[in-house]
Amino acid sequence: MSQTLAQKDVQVLTEADAYQIGLEAYMFCYPLVTMHITYSQCTNLEPGKKPGFGPANAFSHIRAYPDANFKAVVRPNFDTLYSSAWLDLSNEPIVLSIPDSNNRYYLMPMLDMWSDVFASPGWRTSGTGAQEWAIVPPNWSGKLPDGVARINAPTPLVWLIGRTKTDGPSDFDAVHKFQDGLSLTPLSQYKNSTATAVKQKIDSSIDMTTPPLDQVNGMSAAAYFGLASELMQKHAPHITDWSMLARMKRIGLEPNQKFDLSKLDAKNQQAVEKGAADALKLMVSKLQTLGRPVNGWNMNTDSMGVYGNFYIKRAIVAMVGLGANQPEDAVYPLNIVDSDGNPLNGENKYVLHFEKADLPPVYAFWSVTMYDKDGFQAANSLNRFAISSWMNLTYNADGSLDLYLQNENPGAEKEANWLPAPKTQLGVTMRLYAPKDVALNGYWNPPAIRKVK
Incomplete structure (x- = not known):
């Protein structure tokens, strides 16, 4: 009698195989599990109680920049105001209506449950005029109203993380007007003047206090892979994931059945558990080397937002920056060291010089x-946490630009270009929105930050 594939796999699965597959499978599933826990928390709080939280299929708008004491998110930006929404397409498409932004920069990136950006309407792609998009679930074949364009979602849950350019607090009112013009409407209620409000059911069993990352990282291998197998039934892996799915099937992890670690023998169970634990350690250790080091900066311009089969990168980004954009929309050079190879410290004075x-x-x-060293903004006399190209900066006579990164005010003549620094180890991040090709292909790199001797 010929053996089935499953029977054969159980016989030939060695401890080394189980360990390696456990390690790979942990990283493969990490974004899916993290997105699920994040979704569960974000949609389990009444609207208005916490920024970014509220029912599915409704926007939660961030109305102001974080203040000096804000510590809910590491490395927040001071360039845009967010408009976040989780879309539940389980029953029908959702229509996204975007008003004319009057040429204001914005983007509305949409992530599937594997954390890949599959669409990003906005300034760079679809323009800034009024537009309407139906975000359609997999295998939906209905008809859309005239004037509503179709966006196919790979999974029935979607995270939309809108960002709108904001030129400082004086610009808040104008941005609020644009935000208030955004809407999400179930297709069945489109253009219905008596549309019902979004319904929400609060689930008291959901852990609302432990951050999603801590919940995911604290799971046992059995619980983690068990949840992943359930989620894969609803949120199908990408069609390019076949090879990974074939490997995971060898330990009993597949989309169409509940994972049960106890079906493996004791040694292989332990091997899978060790593989999962080591995967998390590997993700942490690889973080600093994931990008391209240049002039003391870490440049990440490849396989961001859309990761293909670069599963370790997808997992690491989910761990440290869930919701990352495609590089064509934004890149974030992260400073590691100064021109002498030393980490930046606020006890010193630095200059970031750009030639014209x-x-x-x-x-x-x-x-x-x-x-600061923990990725949070620090209070300062100007209440300034970022310097942006829209500001009234002082350029040198030759068109070059000097930015002063230091704790003390450099004086009235230089204050416009002063980026106040706390007296701790520093974390400096550059952001390029809609970067040109030279920034994406490595022909342009950020200059080194120079310590003033």
Whole structure:
């Protein structure tokens, strides 16, 4: 009698195989599990109680920049105001209506449950005029109203993380008007003047206090893979994932059945558990080397937002920056060391000098943001946490630009270009919105930050 594939796999699965597959499978599933826990928390709180939280199929708008004491998110930006929404397409498509932004930069990236950006309407792609999009679930074959364009979602749950360019607090009112013009409407209620409000059921069993990352990282291998197998039934892996799915099937992890670690023998169970634990350690250790180091900066311009089969990168980004954009929309050079190879420290004074021909190459705008060693903004006399290209900066006579990164005010003549620094180890992040090709292909790199001797 010929053996089935499953029977054969059980016989030939060695401890080494089980370990390696456990390690790979942990990283493969990490974004899916993390997105699920994040979704569960974000949609389990009444609207208005916490920024970014509220029912599915409704926007939660961030109305102001974070203040000096804000610590809910690491490395927040001071360039845009967010408009976040989780879309539940289980019953029908959702229509996204976007008003005319009057040429204001914005983007509305949409992530599937594997954390891949599959669409990003906005300034760079679809323009800034009024537009309507139906986000359609897999295998939906209905008809859309005239004037409503179709976006196919790979999974029935989608995270929309809108960002709208904001030129400081004086610009908030104008941005609020644009935000208030955004809407999400189930297709069956489109253009219905008596449309019902979004219904929400609060689930008291959901852990609302432990951050999603801590919940995911604290799971046992059995619980983690068990949840992943359930989620894969609803949120199908990408068609390019066949090879990974074939490997995971060897330990009993597949989309169409509940994972049960106890079906493996004791040694292989332990091997899978060790593989999962080591995968998380590997993700942490690879974080600093994931990008391209240049001039003391870490440049991440490849396989961001859409990861293909680069599963370890997808997992690491889900761990440290869930919701990352495609590089064509934005790149974030992260400073690691100064021109001497030393980490930046607020006890010192630094200059970031751009030659006229080497200013950050963007179609939209750029910024440099200051954080402390933990990735949070620090209080300062100007209440300034970032310097952006829209500001009234002082350029040198030759068109070059000097930014002063230091704790003390450099004086009235230089104050416009002063980025206040706390007296701790520093974290400096540059942001390029709609970067030009030279920033994506490595022909342009950020200049080194130089310590003032």
